[in-house]
Amino acid sequence: MAVEPTSVCYEGNIVPNFQFYLEHSEEHKAMLQCVQNVLPGEFTRIGASKSSLDVLGVGSGGGEMDVHMLSLLQSMFPAVPITADIVEGSSKLSDNFKALVAKTANLQTIPFDWHVMHSGDYEKQVKAKGDIKKFDFIHMIQMIYYVDNLGETIKFYQSLLKKNGRLMVIVEAANSGWDLLWKSFTNELCTHEIKEYRSSAEVIACLKKQGLKYDEHPAPNSFDITECFNPSSETGQRLLNFMTAQDHFHESFTPEIRASMLDLLRNKCSTEKDGKVFFNSDMKCILVHG
């Protein structure tokens, strides 16, 4: 049965804003450090006595993290065939990911199945098809904010795990700058794609409620937001656009709201060092057991 797609994600300015944010936040570097510590041990256990390894990436964006993780898995199990399924709602970012795969020599032996759609549509499609492909490793990196129903989404993707499989969720940490900003300004910020802000606290509460076993690892990060306090700085405005999920930070809020957001960013979400303001962007890497 064909599933009518509900909508696409990450359309318009959000893609360049996200790419700009990645260049300025060193977020991938911080994630990479965490996954390089955590995944070798996890992959050793996940891959033990497997004759094939199936990986599912949900909300993979341009695939930079996927390429690292697949290359690591491949280097650890060179004789085991690996498959990759990707569920990504943005056609632009999916195209970037395909281009990255095309120029990564070692990935040419891995067949990719691209599902350019909303994670909720993938879920409907899988359920309608009945023939359910299961996975050894599923990851949802910085994307859980965008799903409609946190509990149902985790339940569904956890149910796709094979024996010994792991679902890895990377999300902003409870009490990080993001958590404080988005929970202090819920009415102003949760108006577009993100309807309900979630940090690691909400994800862990959901796992506990469902009685799922998990491990938790820190992925500390911070980045320089000094420019955000200079209204004529393009860098500052572009960072604020992504941090508040708006096309134009300045046009989206009243001067009073902008001033209180900036005050919170400086005084509650950041630390100052050598005259610079560093935003607390700590993340958590949560591994849910199959």
Ligand SMILES: C[S@@+](CC[C@H](N)C(=O)[O-])C[C@H]1O[C@@H](n2cnc3c(N)ncnc32)[C@H](O)[C@@H]1O
């Ligand atoms: C913040 S980006 C993270 C991208 C990537 N995981 C990374 O860390 O670089 C969020 C990604 O999730 C995708 N996305 C958002 N909502 C989605 C949904 N419901 N289903 C599938 N992908 C979604 C966006 O298109 C975007 O690529």
